Amino acid sequence: MNPLLRFARRSAALVLLLPLCACALANIASEPAPQLFTLSAGHPAPSTANAAGRARVVVDEFAAPAVVDSARIVQRSGANELKYYADARWADRAPRLIQNLMVETMENSGRFAAVATRSADLRGDYELAGDIRQFAVDATDASSPAVRIELYARLVLENERSIVAAKSFSASVPVKGGGISAIVAAYDAGLRQVLEGIAIWADESARTAAAKTAQR
Incomplete structure (x- = not known):
């Protein structure tokens, strides 16, 4: 040619x-761009224990299944079916969002000498790690949807890399009203409850572990 x-x-x-x-x-x-949402840190009650016993804690990202390790908001619509809300996102990946709010919640408590993520290069006494086992809207019963959150936390002694305490923390909060704003409000209430429980538990567990070490 x-x-x-x-x-x-x-x-x-x-x-x-x-x-x-x-x-x-x-x-x-x-x-249209998706709506972006964030959640609130908790404000646990301060400790009445001696301030000299406050620990330094490094907070790691909690491990999560692939469906949760995302900025997408998850709905469980059946026993074996998961979906994402189409036009709504978290402002960050769920594990990172939870990590940062955990740090802020622990700081708000005034129970710790220092709290930071691993990226801050803090030399801590303890590491707080764990798993995100539930972080979704349970809509299997469409007439009464609820946000279900479960975090399994481990407090690890940094120098020895040994687990000094481990516990599961969960919350179930009904979604009151329609629309994504009502869903996010239920997430907010549930996560604050869980984070406050972890912060108090981590403080008490660290103090108990330190007392046992001092008695050796």
Whole structure:
């Protein structure tokens, strides 16, 4: 085939494709952005124990199944079926969101000498780690949906890498009202309850472990 004719045909094909590409980009750009939501840190009651016994704690990201290790908001719609809400997201991946709120909750308690994430390079006395076992809207009964949260926490002695305490913390909060705002409000109440429980437990467990070590 004549080279000039081949070039002309290719140019014509590109010209025909350009409107299609522009149309696809325009459709993507015109889609509404998802609503972004965050949650609140807890404010546990301060300790009446001696301030000199306060521990330094490094908070790791809690491990999570793939469906939860995301910024998507999860709904359990059946015994073996999980879905995501289409137009709503957390402001960060759920494990990172929970990690940062755990640090803030522990700081708010005034029970610890220092609290930080691993990235802050804090030399801690203890590490707080664990698993996110539930973090979803349970809509298996459509007439009474509820947010269910379960975190399994482990307090680890940093120097020895030994677990000094472990416990599961859970909350179930009914979703009152319709729409994503009611769902987020239930998440907010449930997570605050769980984080406050972990903060108090971590303080008491660290003090108990320190007392046992002092008696050796």
